[in-house]
Amino acid sequence: MAGTGKSTISRTIAQELAEKKRLAASFFFTRGKGDVSHSGMFFTTITAQLANSLPVLRTFISDAINNNPDIFTQGPREQWNQLILNPLKNAPTQSIQLIVVIDALDECDSMQDIQLILLLLAEAKDLKTVRIKIFLTSRPEIPIFDGFHQLSGEVYQDFILHNIPLDIVNADISTFFRQKLSPLKAKHGLGTPWPDERIIEQLVERAAGLFIYASTTLRFIQDGIDGPEEQLSLVLNATKSSRSATEHLDGIYTTLLQHSVLGKRGYQECEQLVGRFRQVVGSIVVMFNTMPARNLAQLLQIPLNRVSRTLNSLRSVLNVPENENQPVRLFHLSFRDFLQDSQRCSDSRFQIDEKERHTSLFRKCMSHISQLQENICGLWGPGVLTTEIPNDTIQKSIPPHVQYACRYWLDHWRLGNPMAVEEDIKTIRQFLVQHFLHWLEGLSLIGEVSNGAYMIITLEEIISVSYNAH
Numbered sequence: 001m002a003g004t005g006k007s008t009i010s011r012t013i014a015q016e017l018a019e020k021k022r023l024a025a026s027f028f029f030t031r032g033k034g035d036v037s038h039s040g041m042f043f044t045t046i047t048a049q050l051a052n053s054l055p056v057l058r059t060f061i062s063d064a065i066n067n068n069p070d071i072f073t074q075g076p077r078e079q080w081n082q083l084i085l086n087p088l089k090n091a092p093t094q095s096i097q098l099i100v101v102i103d104a105l106d107e108c109d110s111m112q113d114i115q116l117i118l119l120l121l122a123e124a125k126d127l128k129t130v131r132i133k134i135f136l137t138s139r140p141e142i143p144i145f146d147g148f149h150q151l152s153g154e155v156y157q158d159f160i161l162h163n164i165p166l167d168i169v170n171a172d173i174s175t176f177f178r179q180k181l182s183p184l185k186a187k188h189g190l191g192t193p194w195p196d197e198r199i200i201e202q203l204v205e206r207a208a209g210l211f212i213y214a215s216t217t218l219r220f221i222q223d224g225i226d227g228p229e230e231q232l233s234l235v236l237n238a239t240k241s242s243r244s245a246t247e248h249l250d251g252i253y254t255t256l257l258q259h260s261v262l263g264k265r266g267y268q269e270c271e272q273l274v275g276r277f278r279q280v281v282g283s284i285v286v287m288f289n290t291m292p293a294r295n296l297a298q299l300l301q302i303p304l305n306r307v308s309r310t311l312n313s314l315r316s317v318l319n320v321p322e323n324e325n326q327p328v329r330l331f332h333l334s335f336r337d338f339l340q341d342s343q344r345c346s347d348s349r350f351q352i353d354e355k356e357r358h359t360s361l362f363r364k365c366m367s368h369i370s371q372l373q374e375n376i377c378g379l380w381g382p383g384v385l386t387t388e389i390p391n392d393t394i395q396k397s398i399p400p401h402v403q404y405a406c407r408y409w410l411d412h413w414r415l416g417n418p419m420a421v422e423e424d425i426k427t428i429r430q431f432l433v434q435h436f437l438h439w440l441e442g443l444s445l446i447g448e449v450s451n452g453a454y455m456i457i458t459l460e461e462i463i464s465v466s467y468n469a470h
Contacts, residue, residue: 024098024132025049029107031333037288039113043079044072046100050084053098054130060087076113080120088130097131105138107333118147122155169209176211177203180218184228195232202236206248212332213249219316219331220256234259249334250344253317257350260313274349280310282352283361284318285336286415288408290327291400293320299364299401359416359424365409366427368402372438377445386445394445406442410455418462428459
């Protein structure tokens with residue numbers, strides 16, 4: 001399926017298929033989010049899920065691993081053939097048809113891998129004993145189109161959401177606004193009709209077929225401190241001159257930020273709030289994993305109340321759970337795209353400089369992992385298996401923000417300005433001399449030691465390429 005599918009669609013379908021016991025496996029790509037931003041873990045993840053959903057495959061998969069112990073470090077084609085395609089070919093005939101759900105393939109960070117994944121998955125059409133169908137969502141980007149065009153028309157069927165007649169989409173958005181705004185009228189004792197038919201039509205026109213515009217607008221109207229009438233007025237005034245769907249969405253994002261983050265505060269206070277916004281929200285935008293506000297504050301080394309105030313002012317675009325143990329998330333990746341695009345984010349105060357944020361997070365990570373010590377968990381003797389260590393002991397000794405730092409410090413340095421700041425290079429050298437073994441111990445305890453080896457190889461490659469260039 002090539003189209004503009006949203007995660008909510010594919011996740012809902014995946015859940016329904018799981019309930020019907022027809023879901024074979026699923027993978028949800030998210031750009032800039034660690035292992036789900038690239039293809040390195042794609043086929044191995046699908047393999048593990050297939051083994052659970054189709055037990056008859058386990059023997060064949062186990063044999064493939066025994067015959068080739070290095071398979072997990074090999075390329076996509078080898079993993080697909082040995083871990084998935086051959087076991088499926090050798091499996092006994094099954095009467096059930098299983099579905100593999102792949103969401104947001106366009107979020108995979110390698111265009112070549114995207115096309116290779118499509119070509120490999122298409123080979124499932126030749127399976128005789130097990131019937132597998134692939135449900136795939138993506139934005140309509142060129143590598144996706146090119147990948148599908150290399151396949152025969154018999155292999156796939158596409159459904160492009162943008163091809164749904166606009167009057168059908170507008171009718172749904174109109175219903176959405178009426179149903180969601182109606183309770184506000186009763187709650188705040190607003191006059192009737194509110195909003196009137198003319199305003200509903202204006203909101204639908206500005207949405208231009210985008211439900212993300214409708215849902216963001218609704219949250220802004222609901223959560224605003226000035227009441228729904230004033231918030232609605234801000235929305236309508238913000239997008240008067242917009243000419244396209246993207247501009248409408250950008251307009252509501254800009255209004256939301258200016259009103260919710262800054263309000264009517266003075267220049268000096270606005271400068272402080274903008275700096276905090278870039279530090280907190282900018283970090284969330286580029287981080288490779290999500291975490292609760294408490295752990296985010298620890299990672300950034302700033303007071304929790306400052307983080308909480310920033311997050312709570314942006315509930316229209318951020319999912320800030322009441323449960324403090326749940327991670328903070330963006331409601332929609334379009335907000336991330338908006339903040340990182342200087343052409344779309346017209347108020348430069350809110351633009352997020354990706355490289356600057358990655359570099360800042362790298363330095364925060366180094367600060368944390370440079371505090372690691374020998375025998376982090378205070379174990380009772382050498383040779384203790386990690387499976388014997390209570391999880392709460394590991395979590396207490398290596399809290400989530402330190403685990404994040406152990407796992408992603410190099411990725412942040414790589415995407416920041418590697419080799420640009422001599423002081424950062426000195427910090428890395430000093431860390432490797434003083435805390436390399438402590439870091440490996442930490443990675444082992446959190447089950448990430450294999451990534452540690454990969455990180456060292458990557459670090460060596462970066463430094464080697466840079467020195468050769470000079």
